[in-house]
Amino acid sequence: MIQLDAYLDANTCDPVAQAFGVLYAESICAGDNLTLEEFIELKIKEELLINPAFLLNIGCDQIVKWQTLAQHVDPTSVQDKINNLPSGVFNSFEIQSLSGANGYIVNMDYFAVNITTLPNNPNTGSVFTADGFLDYFRRNLTPLAVGAFPASSTFMPYCEIPSICSQEIALWNSNDPLGALVYIDIPGDDGVVVCTEFNNDYWYFQTMQAPVAGNHPVSGTRQFGYELMPDGSHNFFVRGVDRFDSFAVGQIASALTLTNSFSGADSLWSAFQTNINAFVNNPLNGGTSTIVTPVKNRVPWHFVGDILQGNRPISDLGCN
Amino acid sequence: MRTIDVKKINIVASISLVVSLIVMAMAHSKPFTWRFDSWIGRSLDLLTVLFFIPVSIVTAIWLLIQFNKKYTTYKKINIIFYIFLLVNSIITFVPAKYKIGVYSPSILGCIYLVTFFLIIPMFFRLFYLDYKNDTKGNLITRSVIFILAIITYVVVSWIL
Numbered sequence: 001m002i003q004l005d006a007y008l009d010a011n012t013c014d015p016v017a018q019a020f021g022v023l024y025a026e027s028i029c030a031g032d033n034l035t036l037e038e039f040i041e042l043k044i045k046e047e048l049l050i051n052p053a054f055l056l057n058i059g060c061d062q063i064v065k066w067q068t069l070a071q072h073v074d075p076t077s078v079q080d081k082i083n084n085l086p087s088g089v090f091n092s093f094e095i096q097s098l099s100g101a102n103g104y105i106v107n108m109d110y111f112a113v114n115i116t117t118l119p120n121n122p123n124t125g126s127v128f129t130a131d132g133f134l135d136y137f138r139r140n141l142t143p144l145a146v147g148a149f150p151a152s153s154t155f156m157p158y159c160e161i162p163s164i165c166s167q168e169i170a171l172w173n174s175n176d177p178l179g180a181l182v183y184i185d186i187p188g189d190d191g192v193v194v195c196t197e198f199n200n201d202y203w204y205f206q207t208m209q210a211p212v213a214g215n216h217p218v219s220g221t222r223q224f225g226y227e228l229m230p231d232g233s234h235n236f237f238v239r240g241v242d243r244f245d246s247f248a249v250g251q252i253a254s255a256l257t258l259t260n261s262f263s264g265a266d267s268l269w270s271a272f273q274t275n276i277n278a279f280v281n282n283p284l285n286g287g288t289s290t291i292v293t294p295v296k297n298r299v300p301w302h303f304v305g306d307i308l309q310g311n312r313p314i315s316d317l318g319c320n
Numbered sequence: 321m322r323t324i325d326v327k328k329i330n331i332v333a334s335i336s337l338v339v340s341l342i343v344m345a346m347a348h349s350k351p352f353t354w355r356f357d358s359w360i361g362r363s364l365d366l367l368t369v370l371f372f373i374p375v376s377i378v379t380a381i382w383l384l385i386q387f388n389k390k391y392t393t394y395k396k397i398n399i400i401f402y403i404f405l406l407v408n409s410i411i412t413f414v415p416a417k418y419k420i421g422v423y424s425p426s427i428l429g430c431i432y433l434v435t436f437f438l439i440i441p442m443f444f445r446l447f448y449l450d451y452k453n454d455t456k457g458n459l460i461t462r463s464v465i466f467i468l469a470i471i472t473y474v475v476v477s478w479i480l
Contacts, residue, residue, distance in 0.1 A: 186422045188425065188426060249423065253424070256420050256429050257419070264420050267417070268422055
């Protein structure tokens with residue numbers, strides 16, 4: 001054993017690999033009679049029993065941010081507003097929680113555009129501030145979704161109940177749209193979201209059940225915002241954590257797409273990237289930007305649910 | 321008194337049904353709402369609701385009655401089985417992105433699912449009827465076509 005250690009040391013073997021080699025050698029000495037492949041398989045199985053997320057490869061730089069979204073709770077003011085809204089014939093207003101969804105897979109994504117030079121405001125001709133550009137982005141969600149396949153989604157203040165229509169339009173178009181209800185005309189199955197957190201550099205949309213639209217097809221939270229990068233540029237992004245609300249719809253989507261049940265949503269958020277990038281780089285607007293490669297993780301909820309909800313540490317995913 | 325030419329009516333009804341279905345399929349996902357915001361869109365909405373939907377309902381009922389009159393139960397199931405199998409096999413080749421909206425199945429995806437789930441019980445029902453009536457030729461032909469369709473599905477799924 002000492003000779004093996006010395007040999008591995010002499011060959012500058014990685015300490016972790018070295019420890020594993022020694023473990024294997026000890027197993028042989030103990031008479032386990034396993035080949036190296038069998039020993040590796042055994043150790044992986046042992047590790048998976050302790051930590052089901054052991055083999056997952058999830059972006060460590062994003063996991064904490066996805067955790068924040070997964071653990072987001074709507075504020076009391078928003079909850080009070082929702083509780084006092086008039087119910088429809090078939091549906092009432094109710095926020096759909098991530099943990100209450102039935103989808104087998106949880107989606108964690110991040111679609112961003114890196115802007116090195118902010119564009120000019122087409123209305124004033126002056127250069128946008130980052131806050132100003134996000135505000136412009138918020139007020140123009142529908143044009144930014146154009147081009148998604150198979151059809152674009154439209155984002156409008158919730159007007160399906162006439163008595164609250166003008167209030168919702170005014171709230172969404174105000175400078176503090178916390179609690180605003182937005183109706184998304186999603187091809188195939190419309191949905192409603194509510195703004196449950198609002199700051200100058202980001203806002204959250206949480207999906208909800210609402211009259212006329214019914215359940216939103218997915219349950220979870222999506223963040224729209226920007227972050228300052230170390231080089232001084234800005235990443236304008238859409239980041240979400242969600243699951244299919246219905247197990248059956250999720251499985252049907254998986255069966256139809258064969259691999260990626262969130263491919264339609266990917267198309268929508270990719271359209272945001274393309275349109276923001278095109279807007280910024282338009283010579284008339286004078287900005288410069290590039291599309292950041294999207295980060296997309298789709299894993300069974302039971303593998304990462306506890307980690308996202310903070311019941312297990314992110315070190316279980318190999319993250320620090 | 322003039323006699324009604326059923327064959328001609330059937331042809332007209334079939335064409336009307338197909339055209340109506342195409343027109344309705346082209347409308348936006350929200351029932352009967354077109355993509356246009358202007359008067360063109362509103363006119364198309366009205367045309368869809370007041371003309372194409374009634375036309376498709378009437379022609380579908382007419383064709384079903386004719387179909388029911390013309391064939392025995394066995395033949396009806398057999399024809400529907402082959403139509404569904406053909407439609408399902410064609411849609412199998414269509415790329416996945418056309419079969420799904422953002423989260424839910426598109427119209428094409430719905431047709432795919434419905435035909436998929438109807439083909440299987442129909443196959444076994446026909447299998448049983450052929451076995452009972454000792455029409456082994458039909459049984460073998462249908463089984464071979466069905467297995468070929470399954471192989472096609474598996475291969476296409478694997479490639480896509």
